[in-house]
Amino acid sequence: MLVRLSAAIAAAALLSSGALAQDAKPTDPQIAHIAYTAGVIDVTAAKQALDKSKNKDVKAFAADMVRDHEAVNKKALALVKKLKVTPEDNDTSRTLSKNAAAKLKELSALKGAAFDKAYVDNEVAYHKAVDGALETLLIPSAGNAELKSLLQTGLKIFQGHEQHAEHLAAELK
């Protein structure tokens, strides 16, 4: 229930906030900003989990998140530099960051198994939302072929994360 609710909120943040819902598809500089922001959010959440969790599996999952999302973002930075594109802040990025900050605060109040469950449930919801946005909005809207290809790689790896998070969530029950 909690998962479904946060998934809905996250999806709403990605898909129906601000300019993106009404207006035409996002531009490449906006897409780059959204994708990068989404990655940073997950790395920050993972670092909080590495700091707070005592659960070996949760920590291993969080370490995977840091490693993979940092790898994608490093590549994204190199790409925007190469393409001379300046990522452009936008309502979707802002809403994502705002929601993530609230979630981080909410999780900081939890401990032990309660923290683990809330973190992993949110990871399931978050990856679902991000994967959905990549699939239906960001990848189809991307104009540059290299950007599109990086987003596709991102989608593939994040789908793996989603499965991993779901598996972990089932184990924590």
Place this chain on the structure above:
Amino acid sequence: MKPAGYFLIVAAAGLALSGIATLGSSVPAHAATVQITMRDLEIAPAAADAKVGDTIEWVNDDIFVHSATARNGDWDVTLPPNKTVRLVLKKAGAIDYYCRFHPNMKARLTISP
């Protein structure tokens, strides 16, 4: 660092030799190098054959860290992004292996004595 084509030739020669060896001759089999690539979160080829003494050359073409981890615990090779790591095979067996970090990446290596 030799070109990939070279290894394919060596691997093919190794297979040819192993074919001869099974006929009962005492021709010593030369150790071959078998190249396996991890690209776009997939292992190719997903099924490979090699012999004890051969070298497996795992090429990680991805921006992610991968591993080649044998399910039976025989080996666990970490593959940094965009790097190639070699392993000399010491034990025979049909080994299922996967990437520890991305468990959807699965493959099998059949190692004959």
